[in-house]
Amino acid sequence: MTIGFSSRTAASRSAVTRAALTCSAVCAAGLLAAAQSPASALTDAFPRAPRPAAPPPSSLNQPGIQVRPRPGAPEVPDVSALSWVVADATTGDVLAAHNAHRRLPPASTLKTLFALTVLPKLPGSTLHTVNERELEGIGAGSSMVGVAEGITYRVSDLWRGVFLNSGNDAVHVLASMNGGWTSTAAQMQAKARSLGANDTHVVSPDGYDTPGQVSSAYDLAVFGRAGLRNPDFARYCSTAEAMFPGHGSSTYGIQNTNRLLTGANGVERYPGLIGVKNGYTTNAGNTLVAAARHGTRTLVVTLMNPQAGGGLTVYEEARSLLDWGFAASGEVDPVGTLVDTRSVPAGGPSAAGTRAAGPARPGPAAHPGRAVRPAAGDRPLNSPRPVAAAPSEDSGLGWSGAAGIAGAAVLGAAGVAFALRFKAGRSGRG
Known part of the structure; x- marks a missing residue:
């Protein structure tokens, strides 16, 4: 079918x-x-809420004062330094700057990079007896803390000599322990590049005037911000006074040469100042890296070679920039950012258990209308953690x-x- x-x-x-x-x-x-x-x-x-506009490009490579004020923002103070930067240490936002990438001699502010490079390699409790060879080659007119041949020092003593007295003799000994002068300079150069500090060229690790040695206010701000993440660095740079070993069992007092920290020479102490490092040479003039904390905000200010006044002008200009930076909170848009150093290891051997730093200094005076957080030596700066991207x-x-x-x-x-x-x-x- x-x-x-x-x-x-x-x-x-x-x-x-x-x-x-x-x-x-x-x-x-x-x-x-x-x-x-x-x-x-x-x-x-x-x-849907409008997506925030992309931030405008950085203007830090442009000459002159760079600032993006909102209506009602305070005016940037008149500052004579050839180069300066005001930055938020937590976010890295640069609030204002003047010739931020201008390459100039850094003087002893370069010791911030020296500490970033060498601190993690030498435990503070290590004992070292200084020999004659380690004190050779110190430049004429260098600042000294009094390191002497034949005396045994803790590494923590030597670091206080670096940060408080800006002792080039202490730098020479630590550099010798770190592999030598030339090797340490090369390590510092590599460290600067790893931090994104491309204006810096290292020749002499102690910051002594040497042909070709330069840095910038931007790079110094990067070094200061990175240093505050290291508890040892933060502790040393905020120490105002300490006892330093002499011959036999004797000791003598040393004081930090950063007048904003100590109030010496008629310079009023800055409320909430953490420290960091000052410097001076004939070619560099006065240079300064200063950090201060008011409430929940920490600022880093760097200045290179003020052109007005005398040797104390750098501190008064730093004071005016810090005052402006705290007053301008939320009133200006960033003109750029410091490179993010969170991926660069900040740790170092703890200085705990080292020789006592000497008499404790009183805490910073409270800033009018603002609470002051503990000094960085007691509480190191915490950078914000990256936030995971949300689904689109x-x-x-x-x-x-x-x-x-x-x-x-x-x-x-x-x-x-x-x-x-x-x-x-x-x-x-x-």
């Missing part, structure tokens, strides 16, 4: 097939619309998900068509 279809049955089958395909297309379109409708509904019910607001089923739904719809409709066709075929058998 032959199985076939009559012309009426074939027509019926063709109509059923067309209907099924039409149903498939309608079903697919409906499902695609349904796949998009929830996001559309959410968008309509809760209008446009995320949903996407085209791949919608295509899957459409494909399922077509297969379902095809199945309906096949079933109807099979039923129609059975009704036409002879």
Whole structure:
């Protein structure tokens, strides 16, 4: 027996097939619309907030004063330094700057980079007896703390000699322990590059005037900010007074030469000052890296070679920039950022258990209207942690998900068509 279809049955089958395909297309379109409708509904019910505009490009490479004030922002003070920077130590935002990348002799502020490079390698409790060779080659007129041949020092003593008295003799001994003068200079150069400080060229690790040795206010701000992440660095740079070993069992007092920290020579101490490092040479003039904390904010200010006044001008200009930076909180937009140093290891051997630093100094006076957090030696600066990226607001089923739904719809409709066709075929058998 032959199985076939009559012309009426074939027509019926063709109509059923067309209907099924039409149903498939309608079903697919409906499902695609349904796949998009929830996001559309959410968008309509809760209008999407405008995305923040990308920050304007950095203007730190431009000459002159760079600042982006909002209406009502305080005016930037008149500062005579050839180069300066005011930056937020936590976020890295540069609030204002003047010739930030101008390359100038850094003097002893370069010791910040020396400490960043060598501190992690020499535990503070290590004992070392100084020999004559280690004190050779110290430049004429160098600042000295009084390191002497034959005396045994703790490494922590030597670091206090570096930070408080800016002792080039202490730097020479520590550099010798670190592999030598030339090797230490090369390590410092590599450290500067790893921090993104590309204006710095190191020749003499102690900052002594040497042809070709330069840095910039920007790079010094990077070094100061990175240093505050190291508890030992923060402790040493905030120490105002200490006792230093002499011959036999004798000791003598040394004082930090940063007048904003000590209030010496008629310079008023700055409230909340953490420290960091000052410097002076004939070619560099006066240089300074200063950090201060008011409330929840920590600022880093760097100045290189003020052109007005005498040797104390650098401190008064730093004071005016710090005052401005705290007053301008939320009133200016950044003109650039310090490179992020969080990926660079900040740790170092703890100075705990080392020789006592001498008489404790009183805490910083409270700034009017602001609480003062503990000094950095008690609480090192904490940089913000990276925030995980949130899913995009446009995320949903996407085209791949919608295509899957459409494909399922077509297969379902095809199945309906096949079933109807099979039923129609059975009704036409002879």
